[in-house]
Amino acid sequence: xxxITGRYTIKQIFQDWWDxxxxxxxxxxxxxxxxxxxxxxxxxxxxLGYVKAAxxxxxxxxxxxxxSCKSRFCNSCGKIAVDKWLVAACDAFPNVxxxxxxxxxxxxxxxxxxxxxxxxxxxxxxxxxxxxxxxRERGYVPAMTAVLHTFGRDLKFHPxxxxxxxxxxxxxxxxxxxxxxxxxxxxxxKSQWKTKLLxxxxxxxxxxxxxxxxxYQLKWFLHLSSNLMLPVVTTNYLGRYTKRPPLxxxxxxxxxxxxxxxxxxDWYLDKQVNHRTVNALEFIELLIQHIPPKHSRLINHYxxxxxxxxxxxxxxxxxxxxxxxxIRPVHNWRxxxxxxxxxDPLLCPICxxxxxxxxxxxxxxxxxxxxxxxx
Numbered sequence: 001x002x003x004i005t006g007r008y009t010i011k012q013i014f015q016d017w018w019d020x021x022x023x024x025x026x027x028x029x030x031x032x033x034x035x036x037x038x039x040x041x042x043x044x045x046x047x048l049g050y051v052k053a054a055x056x057x058x059x060x061x062x063x064x065x066x067x068s069c070k071s072r073f074c075n076s077c078g079k080i081a082v083d084k085w086l087v088a089a090c091d092a093f094p095n096v097x098x099x100x101x102x103x104x105x106x107x108x109x110x111x112x113x114x115x116x117x118x119x120x121x122x123x124x125x126x127x128x129x130x131x132x133x134x135x136r137e138r139g140y141v142p143a144m145t146a147v148l149h150t151f152g153r154d155l156k157f158h159p160x161x162x163x164x165x166x167x168x169x170x171x172x173x174x175x176x177x178x179x180x181x182x183x184x185x186x187x188x189x190k191s192q193w194k195t196k197l198l199x200x201x202x203x204x205x206x207x208x209x210x211x212x213x214x215x216y217q218l219k220w221f222l223h224l225s226s227n228l229m230l231p232v233v234t235t236n237y238l239g240r241y242t243k244r245p246p247l248x249x250x251x252x253x254x255x256x257x258x259x260x261x262x263x264x265x266d267w268y269l270d271k272q273v274n275h276r277t278v279n280a281l282e283f284i285e286l287l288i289q290h291i292p293p294k295h296s297r298l299i300n301h302y303x304x305x306x307x308x309x310x311x312x313x314x315x316x317x318x319x320x321x322x323x324x325x326x327i328r329p330v331h332n333w334r335x336x337x338x339x340x341x342x343x344d345p346l347l348c349p350i351c352x353x354x355x356x357x358x359x360x361x362x363x364x365x366x367x368x369x370x371x372x373x374x375x
Contacts, residue, residue: 008253009075011040012255014036017281028288035071035073042071046370048066048067049360051357052065052357052360054356054358056356058348059358061350062355063355067362074245075249078245084330093143093145093231093234093324096166096168096231096321097229098143098166098231099165099166099182099229100163100225101127101162101224101225102221102222103123103222108214109215110158113157114157117293119201119204120148123197126193128144134188135303139179140172141169141172142169143165143304144166144301145163145300145302145305146163146299146300147162148297149162152264166303167180167228175316176316178320186222190220193220193222194216198215245287246290247287259280260277260283359372359373359375
């Protein structure tokens with residue numbers, strides 16, 4: 001088969017091979033099927049719906065605005081979701097330096113967390129408790145955010161927690177005075193992480209005593225950044241892990257209709273750009289294993305960023321440190337299309353009048369068909 005040229009998209013690969021893969025794996029979870037269906041239907045007016053606008057003076061001048069899927073699994077929608085998250089984060093995060101910790105588990109535990117994703121919440125619970133307790137002993141409550149990442153750069157299942165911790169926090173007693181503390185003990189974190197996670201898994205009878213002892217003898221990896229991260233870098237860095245799909249399409253090097261080649265780098269091992277080639281069906285399997293179950297929480301906020309108290313302390317912190325400068329604005333569909341097309345899609349090309357909405361189509365799950373409303 002001749003090599004396909006041009007920009008390689010995940011949607012294109014799924015369109016070619018999803019039916020084949022699904023036929024071979026008919027018992028896939030419903031949340032996987034739903035996310036793939038959304039991604040394949042994204043911006044298809046007949047599948048997800050649309051809004052039609054026309055010029056009042058020239059009704060033959062029409063613009064159709066297709067609806068997007070809003071799925072985390074969709075690369076196109078993921079980019080917009082990241083931008084929106086960044087705007088909210090710049091408003092909520094204290095404008096102070098942050099430490100970055102990466103909490104990992106040995107490969108022997110990954111099958112358990114893969115087959116039982118409901119237990120992945122233990123990674124959040126234990127890692128956050130270690131840091132919060134340590135900060136509490138020093139008399140302050142930090143700003144802390146943790147993100148669950150289930151994929152490595154080579155797309156293998158590799159669950160780990162990315163955590164950002166402010167270099168200090170508000171004092172426990174008054175919650176008005178900021179206590180600066182840039183130090184986090186890496187050795188203590190690593191020791192408690194291994195011990196508490198293993199005892200929690202054993203206490204819930206998820207691992208045997210023999211496996212617990214064997215895993216305790218292994219070297220566990222916990223990485224603490226050597227330098228503090230600036231707040232602007234912090235929000236931008238974390239944004240990449242909150243909403244985006246497992247693989248950026250910019251990393252897909254080739255797709256010939258049968259195999260997919262993509263690049264990845266492991267900065268903790270060889271610090272080199274590596275390349276991996278897999279057949280299309282294996283590529284699909286690598287990606288869909290990272291689709292989270294419905295209602296899964298992949299990001300959690302702690303300390304003064306906790307959802308229940310962040311609004312209370314937001315003004316207190318802003319008065320002391322100001323706000324984080326916004327990285328980039330979030331544009332609406334009209335602005336994005338104007339930048340891309342170099343013209344306003346909602347202006348009539350003949351008379352330059354604003355178009356008005358004349359028709360709305362939406363997919364009705366109840367009817368199982370597209371419903372059209374004329375305005």
